Amino acid sequence: MSTSSTDCNLIFSHELPCTRLDKETEALREGKIKVAMIGLCGCWGCTLSFLDMDERLLGLLDKVAITRSSITDVKRIPERCTIGFIEGGVANEENIETLEHFRENCDILISVGACAVWGGVPAMRNQVSLTECLDEAYISSTTRPADSDNVIPHVDVPKITTKVYPAHEVVKMDYFIPGCPPDGDAIFKVLDDLVNGREVDLPTSVNRYD
Numbered sequence: 001m002s003t004s005s006t007d008c009n010l011i012f013s014h015e016l017p018c019t020r021l022d023k024e025t026e027a028l029r030e031g032k033i034k035v036a037m038i039g040l041c042g043c044w045g046c047t048l049s050f051l052d053m054d055e056r057l058l059g060l061l062d063k064v065a066i067t068r069s070s071i072t073d074v075k076r077i078p079e080r081c082t083i084g085f086i087e088g089g090v091a092n093e094e095n096i097e098t099l100e101h102f103r104e105n106c107d108i109l110i111s112v113g114a115c116a117v118w119g120g121v122p123a124m125r126n127q128v129s130l131t132e133c134l135d136e137a138y139i140s141s142t143t144r145p146a147d148s149d150n151v152i153p154h155v156d157v158p159k160i161t162t163k164v165y166p167a168h169e170v171v172k173m174d175y176f177i178p179g180c181p182p183d184g185d186a187i188f189k190v191l192d193d194l195v196n197g198r199e200v201d202l203p204t205s206v207n208r209y210d
Contacts, residue, residue: 064195087113
């Protein structure tokens with residue numbers, strides 16, 4: 001399933017250059033647990049759930065350094081991380097490359113939300129062929145303007161996969177936080193357990209499956 005960027009002479013988002021931290025900030029981060037986050041194919045609702053941790057996140061910042069997140073829009077992991085959070089399913093080859101990059105550079109990898117855990121709403125297209133899906137969206141759609149071009153846009157930038165995959169069907173995932181989106185309480189509980197060296201225990205009281 002993997003596609004090498006060197007074979008195709010492509011540059012993926014996680015391979016883009018990143019600015020090094022200044023010495024003072026870098027020194028403050030030394031000794032902290034490094035955390036990275038990424039959104040693949042989804043609605044970014046799980047990113048909002050991260051923000052729903054509210055002021056509790058501030059209490060973790062003495063122990064945690066967020067090196068990459070959808071909020072900061074850094075395109076790659078600048079250094080090896082202890083914990084990586086994955087939001088969204090895998091719907092194209094760039095998603096595959098990015099997910100493999102996270103697996104290679106994170107000790108612990110966590111699926112966050114329905115799309116990462118089982119494919120979610122984007123995986124509804126798995127019920128039909130990709131050809132049928134694109135035809136319905138761009139050619140036969142009842143909402144297509146009558147005077148629009150009868151063409152399907154270029155589907156190779158990035159190349160769309162024939163199916164939408166949950167993250168664990170592409171790489172090994174260590175933990176799963178279900179929900180669409182999960183509560184901020186659930187994300188905080190998992191992060192707090194890992195940061196403080198406890199076994200992850202996600203009680204049903206903060207978990208959800210809708």
